[in-house]
Amino acid sequence: MASQEIIEKRIAILKLIKQELQKSETFLDIDNPPNDNIDYFIWAGTSDGLIGNTICHYEFIIFPKSSNNLTVEIHFEDKRFLKAFESIKYDKDFDFIDWDNGNHKRIIFRDNKINIDNPSIDNSKIVKKAMEDLNYLHKKVWKKLFKILQREQISENIKQNYLSKTKLAIGNGSIVRSKHYKPISKSEFKELNTIHGAIQDYLCNDESNKKIYETIETEKQFIGLSYKIDILAKLKDEDRYDVFEVKSAETAEICIKEALGQLLFYKYLLEKGDYKINQLIIAGPSKITCIEKEYLNSLNNLIPELRYKYVPSIKY
Secondary structure (H helix, E strand, C coil), X not given: CCHHHHHHHHHHHHHHHHHHHHHCCCEEECCCCCXXXXXXXXXXXXXXXXXXXXXXXXXXXXCCCCCCEEEEEEEECCHHHHHHHCCCCCCCCEEEEEECCCCEEXXXXXXXXXXXXXXXXXXXXXXXXXXXXXXXXXHHHHHHHHHHHCCHHHHHHHHHHHHCCCCECCCCCCCCCEEEECCCCCCCCEEEECHHHHHHHHHHHCHHHHHHEEEEEEEEEECCCCCEEEEXXXXXXXXXXXXXXXXXXXXXXXXXXXXXXXXXXXXXXXXXXXXXXXXXXXXXXXCCCHHHHHHHHHHHCCCCCEEEEECCCCCC
8 A cells, every 4th residue: 555545544544533432431532633633643531531641541553654553552651650650560461661762651562453554454444443452451451540540649630731721522421311220129120210311301402492502412521521511502603602500409599509519610611721601501490489589690790691491391
């Protein structure tokens, strides 16, 4: 295969892997590099936010100068924490090696490589194998990495790293529509529909919302952070967002009290990433009373964007 064809194939494969990451519930597309700048590697992280930064990230890489092999690796690029990972010991499948003259470290498969120049393997099969390798690597090393990454100093540095400039992840999360409860006896089993999920479904399917919003996304995450916005809706023809926090309490007052801190934190994160807020909306299953409306009005003196939205037909 000619060199230009290999370059085009390499970039196409990495873009397809990014699409698979965006569908995953376990992994995140860190968007590094962005689509337009992809050359020979992309980063991946985990949905809990611990992996996906310079301290520790997964990487799909096709070395352009030495081979046409696609490999899945773990990279450690923050000098402050390199020694913390040296205690990890691996089985016969992996090596833990230095790179960049010892400034960085990485975990690599010893033998697992995918030759993208092999004419018998199409792009879809290459991507499928690469995602299988990522899952295998993750299952093998996650418990060991988790113990190190959960240490207070490292976890705080991860937060500081991302709070400086936040970025929304691509795609939706899943609405929880029912919860399963373990049976007390062998003959008993319970599955209860969640009011929270029903409210999310209502808001997403409401025709009036469809008319004013360009996109309505549920369980919306930030890249590299574990926080999820219940619903993030982008206004049509405007670069502004409505942020919905869903609560299932029996009164509007309790819903407002429970949601307020979360909405203010999401506002902070979004504005850190230069996203513009239109409204902060608390959605609940109860109508707001006159007294509760007075409470909300007092909050509007400090937070003009704050709203309460009654969602009808949601029963306890």
